[in-house]
Amino acid sequence: MSSSTVNSIFPAGFLWGAATAAYQIEGAAREDGRTPSIWDTFSHTPGKVLGGDTGDVAVDHYHRWREDVRLMADLGLSAYRFSVSWSRVQPTGRGPAVQRGLDFYRALVDELLAHGIRPMVTLYHWDLPQELEDAFPSGSSAGGGWPERDTAHRFAEYAGIVADALGDRVEMWSTLNEPWCSAFLGYGSGVHAPGRTDPVAALRAAHHLNLAHGLGVQALRERLPARARIGVSLNPSAVRPLTPSAADRDARRRIDALANRVFTGPMLRGVYDDDLLADTARITDWAFVQEGDLRTAHQPIDFLGINYYSPAVVSAAARDEADGSGAPRPDGHGASAHSPWPGADDHVSFHRAPGELTAMDWPVDPTGLKDLLLEYTAQAPGVPLYVTENGAAYDDRPGAGGQVHDPERIRYLHGHLAAVHEAIVAGADVRGYYLWSLLDNFEWAYGYSKRFGAVHVDYATQVRTPKSSAHWYAKVAASGELPGESAAD
Ligand code: GBH
Numbered sequence: 001m002s003s004s005t006v007n008s009i010f011p012a013g014f015l016w017g018a019a020t021a022a023y024q025i026e027g028a029a030r031e032d033g034r035t036p037s038i039w040d041t042f043s044h045t046p047g048k049v050l051g052g053d054t055g056d057v058a059v060d061h062y063h064r065w066r067e068d069v070r071l072m073a074d075l076g077l078s079a080y081r082f083s084v085s086w087s088r089v090q091p092t093g094r095g096p097a098v099q100r101g102l103d104f105y106r107a108l109v110d111e112l113l114a115h116g117i118r119p120m121v122t123l124y125h126w127d128l129p130q131e132l133e134d135a136f137p138s139g140s141s142a143g144g145g146w147p148e149r150d151t152a153h154r155f156a157e158y159a160g161i162v163a164d165a166l167g168d169r170v171e172m173w174s175t176l177n178e179p180w181c182s183a184f185l186g187y188g189s190g191v192h193a194p195g196r197t198d199p200v201a202a203l204r205a206a207h208h209l210n211l212a213h214g215l216g217v218q219a220l221r222e223r224l225p226a227r228a229r230i231g232v233s234l235n236p237s238a239v240r241p242l243t244p245s246a247a248d249r250d251a252r253r254r255i256d257a258l259a260n261r262v263f264t265g266p267m268l269r270g271v272y273d274d275d276l277l278a279d280t281a282r283i284t285d286w287a288f289v290q291e292g293d294l295r296t297a298h299q300p301i302d303f304l305g306i307n308y309y310s311p312a313v314v315s316a317a318a319r320d321e322a323d324g325s326g327a328p329r330p331d332g333h334g335a336s337a338h339s340p341w342p343g344a345d346d347h348v349s350f351h352r353a354p355g356e357l358t359a360m361d362w363p364v365d366p367t368g369l370k371d372l373l374l375e376y377t378a379q380a381p382g383v384p385l386y387v388t389e390n391g392a393a394y395d396d397r398p399g400a401g402g403q404v405h406d407p408e409r410i411r412y413l414h415g416h417l418a419a420v421h422e423a424i425v426a427g428a429d430v431r432g433y434y435l436w437s438l439l440d441n442f443e444w445a446y447g448y449s450k451r452f453g454a455v456h457v458d459y460a461t462q463v464r465t466p467k468s469s470a471h472w473y474a475k476v477a478a479s480g481e482l483p484g485e486s487a488a489d
Contacts, residue, residue, distance in 0.1 A: 008421040008482040015118060015432025016477035017079030018072065018454060019389050021125035021177065023055045024441040026085060028062035032100040035091040037127035038145070038186075042193030043447075053447025059439050059457050064464075065108050071455060071464060072438065073115040075474040080117050081388055081434045082108070083125035083177065089165075090158050093129030102165040109169050120172035120388070120434070122233065123159050123216065126182055126192065126444075133194050145194055146182060146205035146212075149288065156215035163223040171228055174305055174388065175216040178235040179209035179263055184340035191340075191445050199283050199342035207289055210266040214297035221299075232267065233305030233388040236260045236376070238368030239312045242351055247316035251348040254279055255314050258341050268380050270298030280343045303431070304380050305388030308416075309360075311368035313351040359393040359450055364412055366419035373423035373430055384431045390416050391436035393443070393450040396467060404456040409469040417482050435473060439464065 023039045043054040061068055072080055086093065089101035105121075112119045132151055135144035145151060159175070176182070185192035188202035213232055220230050237259035241248035257276040265271050271294060277286060339345045355363035373385055392412040396404050417433065424430050440453035448459055454470035457463070466474075476482055 005484040007484055008418060010421065010480045010482070011424065011431075012480070013431075014480060015079035015386070015434075016077055016473070016480075017081055017118075017120070017432055017434035018075075018077055018438035019081035019434040019436050020061070020438050020441065021083045021122070021127075022085035022088070023058070023125070023127045024437070024443070025059045025061040025439060026088075027056060027058040027060045029054075029056045031062065032088070032104070033091055033098040034085065034088040034101065036130040037085065037087045038130055038133050038193035039127050039444075041130050041133075042195055043442075045195070048193075048195060049445055050447040050449050053442065053449075055442045058442050059459075060462050061439075062104065064462065065104075066111060067464070068439070069108070069111045069115060069117070071466070072112075072117055075454075075466065075470055076478045077117055077474075078477065079120065079432055079434065080112055080438070081120040081122060081174075083122035083127075084162055085127055086124065086158055087127065087129040087131075090161055091129065091131075093132035093135075093154050094157065097161045097165070102161075105162075105166060106169070109166055113169060118172065119170050120174060120386075121162065121166060121170050122174040122177050123162060124155065124175065124182075124212075125177040126186070128194075143194065143196065145187070145196075146208050147187060147198075147201040148204075149208055149211070149290075152208045152212035152215055155212040156219045159216040160219040160223060163220050167224045167228065172303075173220055173224070173228060173230045175213045175220075175230070175232045176209060177233045177388075178307055179206065179213070179232075180235055180259060183209055184258075184342075188342060189338045189340040197338035199339075202340070202342055203280060203284050203286070204288050206262050207266075207286070207293070210263060210297040211293050213267060214293075214299050217299035217301065218296070229302040231301045231303035231305055231383075231386075233307055234260075234263055235307040235309075235389075236264070236372050237312050238308065238372050239314060240353070242313055242315035245316070248314070251314045251316045254344050254348055255312065255341065258344055259312075264379060266294050266297035267301070268298070270294045283342050301380075301383060303384045303386055304376055305386050306369075306372055306376060307389035307436070308369045308372055308387065309390065309392070310358075310362035311353045311365050313353045314348050315351060317345075317347050317349050358408075358412070359395050360446075362392075364392070364415065366415040369416050370419040370423045370426075373420065373428040374426055377423075377428040384429045386431055387416075387420060387433045389434060389436040391452050391454075393452045396440075396451050396453075396456055398456065398458075398465065402465060404465055404467040406467045406469045409454070409467065410472045413469060413473060414482065417476065421482060 133145040183205035190197040440451040440457040443450040
């Protein structure tokens, strides 16, 4: 791929973007009426986030948004994907909105539009208002949150509030970011907020996220003009069997069900597949799925967002053989006391895919992205795709003169953009790419220890410095062409 000397030309109008999420960048955690989300509570709980880091200040985007939009404009970006902090605009997760919270996002959107940058709003990027996690609508003793049906209805109400505030100026809307992480890392392995470790709660959460998506799409459609484009961002697992054996292919089927089809079944087809129900039958009878829920979850969508970082490799469980990637890790990858895979642990072992590793220890393999784009082209015919996240963490440090030289990231981006181009040539309708992330930021359970930004942030001074990858990406965005060589060095 990268040895070609021919430039890859992207379609006219292809969006060259970057992405962020509210809790990872905004800070201002207690300003202007914002109340804690589950991530505030979680990050302030000792032992949950590396180094005790929190999003209290993050990269202070709540105060530096003008500068951050100028950075994007200087880089020539044509699109920006950000998320709205639910508890900033609706502090109790129900009832009236806070105007100052909405005003922040209106001003941000106006500034983006003034610079010719198309906003994509993500309504939910993991920061549930703590009040909703603390509510016990059905008398559950463990807590509320996504395992409770009421949360889906609260989400639809919140979606309507944001649509009313931004619907006249934002065209691209995404309901949820990576519901797999919300359900299975939040309520299964517990490495993400709210840190619960209950397989039944995780599956209930997954269902109520599907319902929330459907109710959210309905709420948006009622309010937004016809030109609005409404979709969702998933993190489908590009999961491969270790060998072609029937046993390894069955392990792949199980993880495909629990990682992918648990969401794409309801959202794209209006069903939970029989094999998913059978594989989890010893955990739950799925009685929380009510009549009509699957019809509600199955709303027509105008685009599907694909977030991709790395592929997964699985085999039939063979404890002595599997590398298991060692000790428990903050992202839930590898052996962990609590599994994010309800019902699969006795059947599946995880293996590290081949390839160079990023600072997350995630293997670099762009073919997974091409495979996913072609797979979802087939699964959602006629639905345009966007790569709503792709990027890598490396140990970036400013050198002499303050410049940040990150050739590994340039190679990563080059390889993955080449894969996107190959998918387009092979027939995938990919309309844009959002690099994760615009800025170094709060990387969830890893705190500030991992840097995904195209723009370096000195956390002590909040000084932003575009890395060499940002300058490289700006050239690609300006020309709409990917150079044959990555020219990283
Ligand atoms: C995204 O999460 C987030 O949307 C973004 O906020 C975050 O900063 C960014 O990526 C970087 O992490 O197969 O069990 O081993 C991606 C999180 C990482 C979750 C890989 C699944 C593998 C799970 N994903 N992980 S497993």
